[in-house]
Amino acid sequence: MKVLVLMGSPRKGNTFRACEEFREHLQKICPTEFEYAWLKDAHIDPCKGCMVCFSRGEEKCPSHDDDVHCIVQKMLAADGVIFASPVYSINVSGLMKNFIDRISYIGHRPRFFGKPAFFLVTAGIIGTDETLEYLKIITWAWGFECAGTAGLISQFGPVPRERAETNKKQLRDGAERFSLALLRTGPESPGLKRVLHFYGMRPTFTELEKISPADFRYWKDHGWLSPDVQYFMDVPLNPLYLAIGKMVEMLARRQVRKDLIQPADGPG
Numbered sequence: 001m002k003v004l005v006l007m008g009s010p011r012k013g014n015t016f017r018a019c020e021e022f023r024e025h026l027q028k029i030c031p032t033e034f035e036y037a038w039l040k041d042a043h044i045d046p047c048k049g050c051m052v053c054f055s056r057g058e059e060k061c062p063s064h065d066d067d068v069h070c071i072v073q074k075m076l077a078a079d080g081v082i083f084a085s086p087v088y089s090i091n092v093s094g095l096m097k098n099f100i101d102r103i104s105y106i107g108h109r110p111r112f113f114g115k116p117a118f119f120l121v122t123a124g125i126i127g128t129d130e131t132l133e134y135l136k137i138i139t140w141a142w143g144f145e146c147a148g149t150a151g152l153i154s155q156f157g158p159v160p161r162e163r164a165e166t167n168k169k170q171l172r173d174g175a176e177r178f179s180l181a182l183l184r185t186g187p188e189s190p191g192l193k194r195v196l197h198f199y200g201m202r203p204t205f206t207e208l209e210k211i212s213p214a215d216f217r218y219w220k221d222h223g224w225l226s227p228d229v230q231y232f233m234d235v236p237l238n239p240l241y242l243a244i245g246k247m248v249e250m251l252a253r254r255q256v257r258k259d260l261i262q263p264a265d266g267p268g
């Protein structure tokens with residue numbers, strides 16, 4: 001099993017030490033090869049805001065030759081990914097946020113279905129819940145499956161015994177949950193939210209051939225625009241979820257057509 005740690009800390013501090021403790025627990029349960037992708041050492045230009053990745057494709061990004069593409073390949077090759085970041089101003093670090101912005105197009109062209117993700121953040125005192133929630137929302141849209149979280153508190157120094165125990169327990173229990181997701185064979189039948197993800201997005205991308213050809217092409221190349229295709233992957237679907245999804249698709253298609261014909265005034 002290959003696990004990639006996407007490391008958003010600029011130093012070998014609390015976040016790294018927590019990841020190493022997590023690794024020790026995990027490796028006791030299942031054989032795993034750990035690789036760290038240190039964002040601090042990677043060449044990652046800030047997003048220029050041109051939105052070319054969304055409309056024309058990531059390969060047309062003015063910064064396409066930096067290290068972002070290579071890290072995405074490592075994420076695709078891994079059996080699971082750990083998103084690790086210190087909490088900065090109640091969110092992920094700038095290093096992590098910059099990387100997330102650079103691959104925002106994956107929210108339109110998801111590619112990590114069935115891949116487990118673990119979220120590990122460390123904070124002095126506050127902001128772990130908000131930061132974990134943010135990471136879960138973003139990576140869910142990329143297709144990742146949340147397989148556990150750990151929000152650890154350092155209190156900017158030696159922590160009281162009770163706090164240390166809580167931190168350790170999160171890492172131990174988290175490693176156990178993540179190992180179960182890594183060892184599972186085959187994707188699970190999706191829940192209603194995931195099914196609605198597919199049927200809510202499909203009408204948008206069906207209609208966007210001219211406005212956003214890269215999104216249209218990606219969905220078409222994956223076969224997702226075909227009416228016979230019922231979901232991102234070939235997995236058993238709950239018939240009730242499917243019926244709700246199709247209804248949502250019909251309503252969304254009507255709305256998208258209306259919006260595209262009569263776009264509202266405002267910033268484009």
Ligand SMILES: Cc1cc2nc3c(=O)[nH]c(=O)nc-3n(C[C@H](O)[C@H](O)[C@H](O)COP(=O)(O)O)c2cc1C
Nearest residue numbers: 009013014015086087088089090122123124125126
């Ligand atoms: C710029 C910056 C912003 C921070 N913001 C927060 C914060 O909002 N809440 C908090 O509890 N700790 C905050 N901290 C403390 C770090 O989250 C905490 O010390 C973390 O464990 C550091 O991880 P590291 O050792 O991997 O760098 C901040 C630290 C820095 C450097």
